[in-house]
Amino acid sequence: MPHAALSAGVDHAAHRVVPLRHPWIWVASAVVALVALAVLASVATNPAFQWPVVAEYMLDPQILVGLGRTLELTLIAMAIGLVLGTLLAMMRLSPNKLLSTVSWAYIWFFRSVPALVQLIFWYNFGALYPVIALKLPFGPTLFSASTNSLITPMFAALAGLGLAQAAYTAEVIRGGIASVPKGQARAAMALGMQPLTIFRRIVFPQAMRVIIPPVGNEVISMVKSTSLVSVIALAELLYTAQLIYARTYETIPLLIVASLWYLIIVSVLSVGQHFLERRYRAR
């Protein structure tokens, strides 16, 4: 009986395959589409969103200045984080116990205390040291100024964001350097290359491949972390929006303006990160 199908005249190659159907996927898709549509319709039609107000403030000069401040904070805090982070990573990997312990302690402290707390702390640094002076031990004072005149909100913001960022970046960079096999440095040494050249030409370029993607994520999360600075009255994007709605009571539309700008910045950065990652993943 099983041999019946093998009888002459049957074209086996013509038998087509029918994939298993998944009807529930269609049901789920329909439900999700309906919910999405409902949300969109409600957002578009609820007058409380005040879309005309959003449109009015999107390119408001005051908002644009706040946006510039947000970008400036992101850039400088990230630069501090990268430079100091590289230094900390090299200390952490140093065979010298003191250097690596100091680096470990720094990373432990600045990763453990919330960035928001650090910001408020720096803002109130004057209460701890009312006067900052540079003087030789038992010698004359070279420089002296009141803390409040030195630690402006901008300084406190950069210190708070940059120093915390350095702790995170240090770990990323350390991981990147540690990911390069020891044989690479050995081969370079055997060729007569000196430590600095080995780091610059052999180890660092290979570490970059591991470092770039997480640093891209850090930049994106830094954009959003800058909004914390609003608590110390620095007029970046969020605080600017708050200043305006404190006056006009148009709270929701201004929060939407701020959100839209964050969305735009992060989207642009994500595209950039995508291309960077692709370039470094090439080999």
Add this chain to the structure above:
Amino acid sequence: MTSPGTEMVKIRGLSKSYAGREVLRGIDLDVAAGSVMCIIGPSGSGKSTLLSCINHLERIDAGQIWVAGELVGYREKNGLMYELPERQISRMRQRVGMVFQQFNLFPHMTALANIMEAPIQVKRVRQADARARGVELLERVGLAAKHAMFPAQLSGGEQQRVAIARALAMDPQLMLFDEPTSALDPELVGEVLAVMKDLARSGMTMVVVTHELAFAREVGDELTFMDAGMVVERGAPRQVLAAPQQRRTQDFLSRVL
């Protein structure tokens, strides 16, 4: 400076420990200029560590090593050995090429760039000259057509041949080979050994840690058998392989042959 017959490598009383465990115990060894010294022995016998001491990739605990008549890694004064600064050690390393079991090519550079890197960075050779020399060396190892390939695109045997070319680009007086074929698929071993054979024929002084007894017999001028951090037996390869004098050599050879 190193006419045939003089010693290219001279080792006296070399000892080294890792974390309290002695890996090298009073090694004496001479390698004549222009000769090929093969070192065999069970794993963990200290062969690779010995090789890494010759170009000071590993610090030593006691003893002395000379390469081309120059003390390696240290300066002697009043019976004490002062470690040299990195700059001087790297100058010595330029004259000693090394080939590793795992190839250790730079993965972010093409085959040609791998070869050009050290001459440009260390010897300040001009880009065009380094390139010409690199192409010539790739031809010598039979890989001229693959100069633009990255290491990951090459087979193990090809990678190892590029690694040999990379070491030769520094015009070394001495080449160290650390189990150069141990990480290769069996069918790729031959092409690497052929390049090494060719190099030996050109008069290069070579120290080769290997498991390839046939290579040692055919190409080696001398064979050293090491066990437990000591030189157990040495002599002409044919003699040592055919009629080992020491018990430990006999045991080892009976296990691998």
